[in-house]
Amino acid sequence: MDISNTVRRGSTLTKQDLLHGKVPGDFFFRELAERHHGPMAVALGGREYCKGEYSVQRRTYPFTTLEFVAEGAGELRLGDGPVQSLRAGCVFAYGPGMPVSMSTAGKAMTKYFLCLVGNKARRVLEEPVALMGRMQHFGGHAELREIFDLILQEGKEHGPRTEALCWNSFCRLLLKLEQAQLRGEQTRDPQLETFTRCKRLIDAGPERFGSLGELAAVAHVSLPTLHRLFRRYQGVTPYQYLTRRKMNEAAHALIDTDLMVKEVAARVGFDDPLHFSRVFRHVHGVSPQRLRESLRAPGGG
Structure with a gap:
């Protein structure tokens, strides 16, 4: 070349x-x-x-x-x-x-x-x-x-x-x-721009937000507006999207580090490890500990 x-x-x-x-x-x-x-x-x-x-x-x-x-x-x-x-x-x-x-x-x-x-x-x-x-x-x-x-x-x-x-x-x-x-997106869509700004805030660090109220405050939007935007442009609630992003971060931490489950929970903003495990299982269909065990089992990578 x-x-x-x-x-x-x-x-x-x-x-x-x-x-x-x-x-x-x-x-x-x-x-x-x-x-x-x-x-x-x-x-x-x-x-x-x-x-x-x-x-x-x-x-x-x-x-x-x-x-x-x-x-x-x-x-x-x-x-x-x-x-x-x-x-x-x-x-x-x-x-x-x-x-x-x-x-x-x-x-x-x-x-x-x-x-x-x-x-x-x-x-x-x-x-x-x-x-x-x-x-x-x-x-x-x-x-x-x-x-x-x-x-x-x-x-x-x-x-x-x-x-x-x-x-x-x-x-x-x-x-x-x-x-x-x-x-013809040269004509601006202010609502879409607001949604993408909120979504980018989550993507940049979902663990920063312990609640939707904190996200709304940082994004300078009301909670009803936040719900409406995510329903319209993402097809899910902002809570569902935020939770999914947190659980994705948690899965990466469980795979890539030796942190304990309670440490991973704290990293993504969960004070209660049991509640974290329930949410993780609901999102991924497997518990955090089971994910770890499957990776360490013969043939599990």
Whole structure:
């Protein structure tokens, strides 16, 4: 893969890192050789934290690439087009033969990228989403970030279905982008934005909230509004969503650490280990102790 015509400063990802795999855990590499034939696939991707002095200029890039700005701001120029302002929610695509200039203009920025291979890689970003060589801003972009995070998580797995899972998630991402374009999301939906803000607060740390009242206070919404938003946009109550996120965090802790069950309970905000165990069993169908035993049993991993 030839990226010798790339100039990059201020990023956590360097040319040497990319070529030799010496990168943080925010990147995955399925194929490092560009491929313009055969079936389509997500070759590599990641989440990149760009510092205030970040700057990249490329005369070309071997992969068809989709990028998404999750946080921060910057500037972008695709091909011979005008310089455009980047902000959270901006999505753009480029490919071989297209010059790209990007900088953070003195401000930090978090962005995701996905590189595609295959004989129709460029076409899937030309129609129907029409993002090749252009940038578009999407409102309610927390959903997009969730899918990018999912692809990033799947891409780092090593299994017989990893490639298919990544591609299926990417197709879902394309459908979300197409749906947003059809809805004309340039017109803001304040209620959706409020919901995504509340949902992101939970996702960032469900253990911080001992009650829905605490969440509502931090989000600056009323409890009835919180219930209405989650029912409308998530299809569950905010309590159900918060509890599920807490139990997911608890399951990870039980699998990845040697903490006692009561310590895991306290970590996710439960003072009573028995109540925690009942809720855990209700959500996952198995008790915390049984989960631990199954993992330690022969053949349980």
